[in-house]
Amino acid sequence: MIIGAGPCGLLLAHYLLRRGDRYQVEIYERLGDPTKVALSDSRTIPYSLNERGLGALRPIEGLEEAMQTAGVENWKIVRHKAKGKIQLLPRRQQATVDIDRIRVVKTLLSSLVAMAEGSGRLKLHFNYKCIGVDFPRQTLLLESVSPEATAELQPLLVHYDRLVGADGARSTVRSQFLKTQSFDFEQTRYRSCYKTLFFPSKNDETGYELQPQGFHVWQPEEGITLIAGPQQSGGYVGVIFAPRNRQDILNFQSLTQVKEFFRQYFPEASLLLTDTEAEAxxxxxxxxxxxIRCSRYHHEDRVLLIGDAAHAVGSSATGQGCNAALEDAQIFARLLDEWEDSWEIALAKFTEERQPDAHALGELDGNIIPISQILFAEFILRERWAKIAHRWFPQLVAPPLRELMNSNTPYAEILNKYRRWVAKVKASNLKFD
Ligand SMILES: Cc1cc2nc3c(=O)[nH]c(=O)nc-3n(C[C@H](O)[C@H](O)[C@H](O)COP(=O)(O)OP(=O)(O)OC[C@H]3O[C@@H](n4cnc5c(N)ncnc54)[C@H](O)[C@@H]3O)c2cc1C
Known part of the structure; x- marks a missing residue:
């Protein structure tokens, strides 16, 4: 039984179904069927999938190609500066696939349904929220949250054999871990909050167009950022971040206020923002x-915590959460292979193997790209230098940090190589809290 039909839960379901008849997969998801929701009505976010995430899709036939087709191949990051100037960040060795969360989920879902077709081994339940878990009794309590559900409907009590908590950073399955012995858990709220938005790549009236096929970043003030990833549709899905202690600036009251905000902070994007989107x-x-940081990702031989439920990170600067969540599914499947489907061993090994990387990711997250403009200039210089020096002295100089984050190098290894830089950025970023 899997709770959560996000990227991690859906990919893990592929890997389990592939293992043959001994696996019957049942998924409960709080939200409605994503294939029935319009993009502009969804709370989607832009993702950059890199080698780590794409590599985790690769063993499932056709899945990586399907994701590449649904997304946009992207090599460059375009940084918008004052007075319409732009700066291209050093070109990456490998392209990312830019795609929004809803398309990732839809692509995984249609591949999963096709894989299970005719087997009777997959059951999907949308609009069911898990509201309680009882580990000793191996039961779940599920509430129907469908818009058509009547208030009198009693929650469902369901028995599980094995349970996977792939229910994201605010996991209900994880809350049951707190009742078990020797489970430590840390939750930190990020210093910024955000709103998503959609805009076209071109203003048909004025002809103004963003530089095509780039991931665009505006950071007009420390803490205020807009990121926008290109989409297959030709438009962009973006996210505006603001410091939590200034969240009122995102609390727009009128269309005029939105337009004024964009003119002031993101003038190029303001030329593309439609009135309908400003109202939305x-x-x-x-x-x-x-x-999220947990001391354990499993309970006995029955329950697994995976993806954001186990180790959420959210910083847009690092762009790793989904990639790491997909990698989790691949790693757990490999452990089932290695230990011949002994969940008792595979679960314990998952915690043992994954934890150093997940904790390292938590340390790297938010501490790679500095908020300070001065330190950011140093970061760019370091990356350029590392790119050249690594080519000449591969044994002595590590590859640029951004290259490593986009590869499948274990996070603990990356942190080891860049520990001093990460500590420096962390100390500097703390000043902006
Ligand atoms: C603004 C922003 C930008 C990001 N950019 C990137 C990026 O560029 N690259 C990247 O790799 N990552 C990025 N991330 C991180 C990424 O969103 C997550 O790491 C990723 O979605 C984790 O996948 P998951 O399947 O573990 O969890 P989720 O995607 O959170 O999925 C969990 C699912 O469980 C469901 N659920 C939750 N509770 C219940 C319940 N009680 N009962 C039933 N169902 C439940 C949810 O509805 C959801 O569908 C970004 C995040 C944010 C906020």
Whole structure:
């Protein structure tokens, strides 16, 4: 039984179904079927999938190609500066696939349904929220949250054989771990909050167009950022971040206020923002992100915590959460292979193997790219230098940090190589809290 049909839960379901008849997979998801929701009505976010995430899709036939087709291949990051100037960040060795979360989920879902077709081994339940778990009794309590559900409907009590908590950073399955012995858990709220938005790549009236096929970043003030990833549709899905202690600046009351905000902070994007989208931004909620750190990702031989439920990171600067969540599914499947489907061993090994990397990711997250403009200039110089020096002295100089984050190098190894830089950025970023 899997709770959560996010990227991690859906990929793990592929890997389990592949293992043959001994696995019957049942997924409960709080939200409605994503294939029935319009993009502009969804709370989607832009993702950059890199070698880590794409590599985790590769063993499932056709899945990586399907994701590449649904997304946009991207080599460059375009940084917008004052007075319309732009700066291209050093070109990466490998392209990322830029795609929004809803498309990732839809692509995984249609591949999963096709894989299970005719087997009767997959059951999907949308609009069911897990509201309680009882480890000793191996039961779940599920509430129907479908818009058509009547208030009198009693929650469902369901028995599970094995349980996977892939229910994201605010996991209900994880809350049951707190009742077990020797489980430590840390939750930190990020210093910024955010709102998502959508805009076209070109203003048909004025002809203004963003530099095509780049991941665009504006950081007009420390803490205020707009990122926008290109989408297959030709438009962009973006996220505006603001410091939590200034979250009122995202609390727009009118279309005029939205337009004024964009003119002031993101003038190029303001030329693309439609009135309909500006109105939608007024109503769209402000979201916050959590960082999660757990001392264990399994309970006995029955329960697994995976993806954001086990180790959420959210910083857009690092862009790793989904990539790491997909990698989790691949790692757990490999452990099932290695230990011939002994969940008792595979679960314990998952905690043992994954934890150093997940904790290292928590340390790297938010501490790679500095908020300070001065330190950012140093970061760019370091990256350029590392690119050249690594080519000449591969044994002595580590590859650029951004290259490593986009590869499948274990996070603990990356942290080891860049520990001093990460500590420096961390100390500097703390000043902006
Ligand atoms: C603004 C922003 C930008 C990001 N950019 C990137 C990026 O560029 N690259 C990257 O790799 N990562 C990025 N991330 C991180 C990424 O969103 C997550 O790490 C990723 O979605 C984790 O996948 P998951 O399947 O573990 O969890 P989730 O995607 O959170 O999925 C969990 C699922 O469980 C469901 N659920 C939750 N509770 C319950 C319940 N009680 N009962 C039933 N179902 C439940 C949810 O509805 C959801 O569908 C970004 C995050 C944010 C906020």
């Amino acid at each position: 931004l007024v109503k769209r909620p402000i979201s916050s992100q959590l960082k």
